[in-house]
Amino acid sequence: EEGEEHYVDALRRFWGPFAKDLEQAEVQMRDVKREERPTDLVCEKCGQPMVIKWGRRGEFLACRGYPECKNTKNFRRADDGTIRPVEPETTGEMCEQCGRPMQVRFGRYGKFLGCSGYPECKNMQPLHKPVPTGVRCLLGCGEGELMERRSRRGKLFYSCSRYPACQFVAWDRPLPEACPRCGTGFVTEKLTKRYGTVRRCVKEGCGWQEQIDTGDGGDYAPLPERRAAAQVRGRGRAGGREAAAARRHSPRRATSS
Ligand SMILES: [Zn+2]
Ligand SMILES: [Zn+2]
Ligand SMILES: [Zn+2]
Ligand SMILES: [Zn+2]
Incomplete structure (x- = not known):
């Protein structure tokens, strides 16, 4: 969001005389970001449709049931424009707390393993489990x-x-x-x-x-x-x-x- 503001500031400096148009553009940009675009995909956790949302890292898929259902996914657009969810990477490890598979996730400090049962199960581990010597x-x-x-x-x-x-x-x-x-x-x-x-x-x-x-x-x-x-x-x-x-x-x- 910060970057976005700087971008707008930079544009404003450059396009000073057209400031009015810019303000309008800014409003439109915000609206675009608030918009949820529907997809044919269904949330496997709760059965509601998945929608495309905007976040810090760009577009992502989120369950329309948010905030009750927090299922999100990254996606790719195929050549024909179809939305293809990127399934989270697994390592074959199972959660020792609930038995569901662990998934590779991205956090503030890099990759880590998180339980696929999140948010019910909040178990997380370092990506590389310590190995006894x-x-x-x-x-x-x-x-x-x-x-x-x-x-x-x-x-x-x-x-x-x-x-x-x-x-x-x-x-x-x-x-x-x-x-x-x-x-x-x-x-x-x-x-x-x-x-x-x-x-x-x-x-x-x-x-x-x-x-x-x-x-x-x-x-x-x-x-x-x-x-x-x-x-x-x-x-x-x-x-x-x-x-x-x-x-x-x-x-x-x-x-x-
Ligand atoms: Zn859902
Ligand atoms: Zn778990
Ligand atoms: Zn020691
Ligand atoms: Zn010695």
Whole structure:
């Protein structure tokens, strides 16, 4: 609606002398937007006809029974002008609250899964359900499980099943193998173009890492000394790099933090 007003303002500036005509055009435009155009389609939820309405994102199909029935759909116009509703995308997942299929919906924060029984059932979930990794949240709360999640940009990350109570996050896939240096019960694994498969301990100050020979015959660069994790700890302390190196060679100190 805001955009619409700006558009009218812009037109007004440009067509100043014809302001009267414009005002009329504005009124007509509003009327067009209020208009509901009938279709042959029938609402499958309540049996009343579907009508074409205008919204922020343009035209859409809505049940004439609104507001009692809130069924809406997007549609496409076929070449011959027929209105073809775009059926919502499903993922094969069923609503754990009412058993009806879940549908992909668009919300303010992007896509999500919503129950097709809406509005009676208001169950919604993130589009990508967190996937358990079988690795305990040993560097966070110690109780939860690390879950694979997908950020809105599609990047995978691993956070605690007790999120938001526990805010632990790992950026690489956790494996249930103890760190050979500090004994923490899991390490992370990452596949990089440059160094091949690399396993790391994410315990602050540990710094253990290893290049894994997966036998793929890749010609990988040797792994450089790991600094990032140590630098976080070394910040504000004397001799960041040397201190970090010292810590790396002193597993006792690393585990005691
Ligand atoms: Zn309806
Ligand atoms: Zn439901
Ligand atoms: Zn946790
Ligand atoms: Zn470690």
